[in-house]
Amino acid sequence: MFIIWGSRHSSKVLAEIGHFNCSHCHNTVPFNFVKHIDWFTLYFIPVIPMHTEYWAECPICSYGLEIEKKRAKEILIELKEEKQKYEAQ
Numbered sequence: 001m002f003i004i005w006g007s008r009h010s011s012k013v014l015a016e017i018g019h020f021n022c023s024h025c026h027n028t029v030p031f032n033f034v035k036h037i038d039w040f041t042l043y044f045i046p047v048i049p050m051h052t053e054y055w056a057e058c059p060i061c062s063y064g065l066e067i068e069k070k071r072a073k074e075i076l077i078e079l080k081e082e083k084q085k086y087e088a089q
């Protein structure tokens, strides 16, 4: 029996966070708050997240800056609170 294992990368845009001037493409746009995950896969199915990073990325050219995990968690809490306020209205 063969065990097929490997890795896969996934990324997900969680929200838009403020307008920034991109130092790469020079557009002023709302940057995306993106979560990147490197997965360990078994039979091509992502099973264990091995590495997670959060980035603020330009939606036009994908240039970005990594956000440190502590700050990213604060942003996630702020987004959750905003969503709850919006849903309560």
Ligand SMILES: [Zn+2]
Pocket (backbone or CB within 6 Å): 022, 023, 024, 025, 026, 027, 058, 059, 060, 061, 062, 063
């Ligand atoms: Zn850009």
